[in-house]
Amino acid sequence: MHQLALDYIQKLLSIPSPTGFTGMAADYLMETLQGMGFSPVKHRKGGVWCELGGEGKGLLLSAHVDTLGAMVRSVKGNGRIRYTHIGGWADSTVETENCLVHTRDGRTYSATVQSTKASQHVFGDMNGDTRGENTLEIVLDEVVKRKQDVEKLGIETGCFISWDPRTVLTGSGYLKSRHLDDKASAGMLLALAQWVAEGKVKLNRRVAILFTVFEEVGHGASMQLPDGIEDILAVDMGCVGDDLACDETMVSICVKDSAGPYHYEFTNELIAMAKEKGIDYAADVYPSYSSDTATALRAGNDCRFALIGTGVFASHGYERTHVKGIENTCRLILAVLA
Ligand SMILES: [Zn+2]
Structure with missing residues (x-):
């Protein structure tokens, strides 16, 4: 079975x-x-x-x-998304994870959870910050420069966010996945x-x-x-x-x-x-x-x-x-x- x-x-x-x-x-x-x-x-x-x-x-x-997952808590002025947790998970476990944003009218957009200081070449030390809702954000794979651009996609407070499960079945019998x-x-x-x-x-x-x-x-x-x-x-x-x-x-x-x-x-x-x-x-x-x-x-x-x-x-x-x-x-x- x-x-x-x-x-x-x-x-x-x-x-x-x-x-x-x-x-x-x-x-x-x-x-x-x-x-x-x-x-x-x-x-x-x-x-x-x-x-x-x-x-x-x-x-x-x-x-x-x-x-587990997340929800759009708010859309920031720069078009990035602030999330709120669904279920109990540590923020450190989702940094750099790919995800989907599901609008309430049935559209789906891909995105990534990133640090608000995501580039080593721009911010230098990225290790210092505790990972949390203020130091991580959702970056959409759409050309959006301001909040209004995101709203035009149908993305607003209350949209659901699901993590990429990254399912892998290894030859040795391990099943890895969210x-x-x-x-x-x-x-x-x-x-x-x-x-x-x-x-x-x-x-x-x-x-x-x-x-x-x-x-x-x-x-x-x-x-x-x-x-x-x-x-x-x-x-x-x-x-x-x-x-x-x-x-x-x-x-x-x-x-x-x-x-x-x-x-x-x-x-x-x-x-x-x-x-x-x-x-x-x-x-x-x-x-x-x-x-x-x-x-x-x-x-x-x-x-x-x-x-x-x-x-x-x-x-x-x-x-x-x-x-x-x-x-x-x-x-x-x-x-x-x-
Ligand atoms: Zn369970």
């Missing part, structure tokens, strides 16, 4: 979808799931729900397709749906998938879940770094994050399944992380809840995972529901 997931992941990564501007990604999900023979539902808020079939205790698998959080997981759920549609997976219980679109700003799965959903399994990135056992080749099982401990029995079941099937996993604690399970619980749903995902290095920057991590995550998903 993971090879199919890789194809879907790369397709999803190519569709710009900063939080608040996820319509194209949702349309792709709807068309793809309908093409498989399912009857997905697009929520008014913008997310996509799809019942995959099966009977008995309902399991919901969720992933989010909204990503927005692996959480399109890596969304691609896996699409691959699962296709396997169910093709009869390659027999579901041992009722299974639904949910693609949320406001996770990065904290209310992705804030909704009343349908009757019968007893377990929520968020499929979202695992963290890689200091004090963590997970790396890019493993599936992470999160035991506690900033919202507190994950459900004891459900998490135990996942760890036991990983051990039994020989799936390479790491159980880790993420103090600076929160998932869509917390938003679903705070909305009043009474469910068991857990979080798994492929290990992602440099999260919320130029991220990296590995084909083996995607494979281990797919195997754990299949262990839960087949």
Whole structure:
């Protein structure tokens, strides 16, 4: 299943979808799931729900397709753009990144995030400034010399800005890209749906998938879940770094994050399944992380809840995972529901 997931992941990564501007990604999900023979539902808020079939205790698998990005905060007098953050990211991670500016009437322009002192030959020392909204700006690839020139292009306060994902799959199996959080997981759920549609997976219980679109700003799965959903399994990135056992080749099982401990029995079941099937996993604690399970619980749903995902290095920057991590995550998903 993971090879199919890789194809879907790369397709999803190519569709710009900063939080608040996820319509194209949702349309792709709807068309793809309908093409498989399912009857997905697009929520008014913008997310996509799809019942995959099966009977008995309902399991919901969720992933989010909204990503980090930015919005035009204002257009400067010289035609450069001041941005405002969408989601939580460090400004240093976007310096010199290519991007797209999406106007509200459907036009798209290419641009680059640059330092306000972008030339070594003009400004000398470029290292001194802390990177932030005042020291970085968006430079359009259009001949614009003043604010009015930019406004004529339809670019104004409120236009969305998406980063170039720069997706690269290396011969050694690393997948490098922005927005692996959480399109890596969304691609896996699409691959699962296709396997169910093709009869390659027999579901041992009722299974639904949910693609949320406001996770990065904290209310992705804030909704009343349908009757019968007893377990929520968020499929979202695992963290890689200091004090963590997970790396890019493993599936992470999160035991506690900033919202507190994950459900004891459900998490135990996942760890036991990983051990039994020989799936390479790491159980880790993420103090600076929160998932869509917390938003679903705070909305009043009474469910068991857990979080798994492929290990992602440099999260919320130029991220990296590995084909083996995607494979281990797919195997754990299949262990839960087949
Ligand atoms: Zn995420």
